[in-house]
Amino acid sequence: MHILLVEDDHKAARLLARGLEEEGFQVQVAHGAHEAAMPAGFDLAILDWMMPGKDGVTLCAEWRQSGHQLPVLMLTARDAVADRILGLNTGADDYLTKPFVFDELLARVRALLRRFDRAQPALLKVADLALDARTRTATRGGSSFALTAKEYALLDLLMRHAGSVVTRLQLAEQVWHADLIAIDNLIDVHIKNLRRKVDPPAAAPLIETVRGRGFRLGPPSEPDHA
Structure with missing residues (x-):
């Protein structure tokens, strides 16, 4: 915690x-x-x-x-x-x-x-993306997809803070319980894999990279100038 x-x-x-x-x-x-x-x-x-x-x-x-x-x-x-x-x-x-x-x-x-x-709600929803905490399953537009344990933890954290930036440090500490320096590249690998599942080619992208800060999940937004 x-x-x-x-x-x-x-x-x-x-x-x-x-x-x-x-x-x-x-x-x-x-x-x-x-x-x-x-x-x-x-x-x-x-x-x-x-x-x-x-x-x-x-x-x-x-x-x-x-x-x-x-x-x-x-x-x-x-x-x-x-x-x-x-x-x-x-x-x-x-x-x-x-x-x-x-x-x-x-x-x-x-x-x-x-x-x-x-x-906390058992079912998290953002746009047409849903994550069921009881069954640990995810769907996008009604189509389900499998998640690894780390992908589930990442998506759960991003969805619970939908619309807000979740920093790389927060991901490191809350998903890996590790120092950011030790797993910084690992975060990129897992986000890339998660993005393939959450944002298929035909769907509007939901996972946004906020340069220099972290990641935000939600409907497409205006470019971040912070």
């Missing part, structure tokens, strides 16, 4: 990330909202409310307005009922007041991940 931790206190972020990593999670730390603008590819986000510039509540609201539905755990020193209500109404899924015991944070993280996993 890949967690995005947004915490401007470097020492607190380091200690929290270390604790989560010891529990088997992969953690990416952002020391402010400017480093965490796009949460695609993560399974959960932990946001500090009080940050200089854009705070966690504003960042969470922007994610929800953009359609990102990953579970969010808000951390804050504010313990007033009105503050909790504001955080939850803005889109946070849970709220933990500082100071907290790490075991409680860990329990809340796991509970959110279980709740989110149960809420």
Whole structure:
């Protein structure tokens, strides 16, 4: 599971990330909202409310307005009922007041991940492409095609974040659980093989390469100038 931790206190972020990593999670730390603008590819986000510039509540609201539905755990020193209500109404899924015991944070993280996993649709659809998580089968335009285990994992990740760029680093970490440098070429090989199946010659291409960033799955879009 890949967690995005947004915490401007470097020492607190380091200690929290270390604790989560010891529990088997992969953690990416952002020391402010400017480093965490796009949460695609993560399974959960932990946001500090009080940050200089854009705070966690504003960042969470922007994610929800953009359609990102990953579970969010808000951390804050504010313990007033009105503050909790504001955080939850803005889109946070849970709220933990500082100071907290790490075991409680860990329990809340796991509970959110279980709740989110149960809420995930069994059938993913993008245009005429469908992926059935129960049978692990894929179809395009009604025609089924076989997937290797890695191709299935790649397609599942791309479809769950359809319309958003999934970076090469996210693919490396979440599909191979490896460092990007070690398997960068392998990603290209698997994407090429997956593209042959998902985008046959007669069909409109759905897998888009976003140069310098990663890949995006969805209907053909305008060229990316980012």
